[in-house]
Amino acid sequence: MSGQILNDINLKQYSWFNLGGNAKNFFKPKNRKDIINFLNRNKKLNQNIHILGAGSNTLFRDGGFDGTIIKLGSEFSNIKVLSDGNLEVGAACLDKKVANFALENSIKDFEFLSCIPGSIGGTIAMNSGCYEHEIANSVISVDFLTLGGEFKTFKRDQINFYYRGSDFGETVIILSVKLKANRGNKDEIQNKQNKFVEQKKISQPSKIKTCGSTFKNPNNKKAWELIKQSGCENLSIGGARLSEKHCNFFMNNGDASSKDIEMLIERVREKVLLKTGIKLDLEIKIIGKK
Numbered sequence: 001m002s003g004q005i006l007n008d009i010n011l012k013q014y015s016w017f018n019l020g021g022n023a024k025n026f027f028k029p030k031n032r033k034d035i036i037n038f039l040n041r042n043k044k045l046n047q048n049i050h051i052l053g054a055g056s057n058t059l060f061r062d063g064g065f066d067g068t069i070i071k072l073g074s075e076f077s078n079i080k081v082l083s084d085g086n087l088e089v090g091a092a093c094l095d096k097k098v099a100n101f102a103l104e105n106s107i108k109d110f111e112f113l114s115c116i117p118g119s120i121g122g123t124i125a126m127n128s129g130c131y132e133h134e135i136a137n138s139v140i141s142v143d144f145l146t147l148g149g150e151f152k153t154f155k156r157d158q159i160n161f162y163y164r165g166s167d168f169g170e171t172v173i174i175l176s177v178k179l180k181a182n183r184g185n186k187d188e189i190q191n192k193q194n195k196f197v198e199q200k201k202i203s204q205p206s207k208i209k210t211c212g213s214t215f216k217n218p219n220n221k222k223a224w225e226l227i228k229q230s231g232c233e234n235l236s237i238g239g240a241r242l243s244e245k246h247c248n249f250f251m252n253n254g255d256a257s258s259k260d261i262e263m264l265i266e267r268v269r270e271k272v273l274l275k276t277g278i279k280l281d282l283e284i285k286i287i288g289k290k
């Protein structure tokens, strides 16, 4: 196997919350064959596996992860225009790079990706989006490995995407995706990208340790409004608090533990349920041992 398996790796550096304990194993494969070899070997070992993208939607618990974290690196971050004009993007490619590549090639409808700090693999798994766009609308097909080591390609109509999720979550390793490329006017694409980035700057905090929106928006409601109405804005537990600019952004103020964040999540969920009767569902993924 040419990829490296490291042991006892601290996960803090791999999550935007900058929190979490150690992973028993941390695997950075070099190519698809490497992953298949690992998965075949793991059939006997039967260890837990977690696929990590850019960690911008993942809280690792303080107890770490008792298994193998698989992180696709630069070998999986290629991006190109195919002969039919559509895009092929490696799962580890960052969303921002996709947005900029699309801009350079006068391809519209990917402007929203300039506001999302994830990898395209994570973005497919989460069906991420903003400003009336979501990645599902651009997907032609997805190449992936099952955890049994089988390579598959699913066309868009074989994939179940829903609001902030897909059936891919935790069950496959996405390797690459084909995205529909609609040609547009470069200046208009640039202006739209600038507008989205500007809107985000106004409405959301930056340079904080957060994974963005912690809860999904329930039907026709905004999670941040429910949190505000329920008097949670100023709640904090240890070093965990809510952003003043956007109260659905939970943050590590520098000395939080993952437990602080999880306890604050539960406190806010309880208060919102009591006040509004609505049970908020998590958007972020919480991984590992308590």
Ligand SMILES: Cc1cc2nc3c(=O)[nH]c(=O)nc-3n(C[C@H](O)[C@H](O)[C@H](O)COP(=O)(O)OP(=O)(O)OC[C@H]3O[C@@H](n4cnc5c(N)ncnc54)[C@H](O)[C@@H]3O)c2cc1C
Residues within 6 Å of the ligand: 016, 050, 051, 052, 053, 054, 055, 056, 057, 058, 072, 091, 092, 115, 116, 117, 118, 119, 120, 121, 122, 123, 124, 125, 126, 127, 128, 129, 130, 168, 169, 170, 172, 173, 174, 175, 210, 211, 212, 213, 285
């Ligand atoms: C400041 C900030 C702003 C944000 N704004 C938005 C926003 O506007 N809209 C939005 O939707 N989200 C937003 N997010 C959340 C986050 O950026 C997205 O969910 C992003 O798409 C997650 O990608 P990731 O690579 O970081 O995923 P990770 O956090 O690494 O993983 C998330 C999930 O995807 C799975 N996954 C990752 N890679 C793969 C793969 N190759 N194969 C299979 N499964 C995989 C993981 O197992 C996990 O279940 C924001 C986050 C931050 C920090």
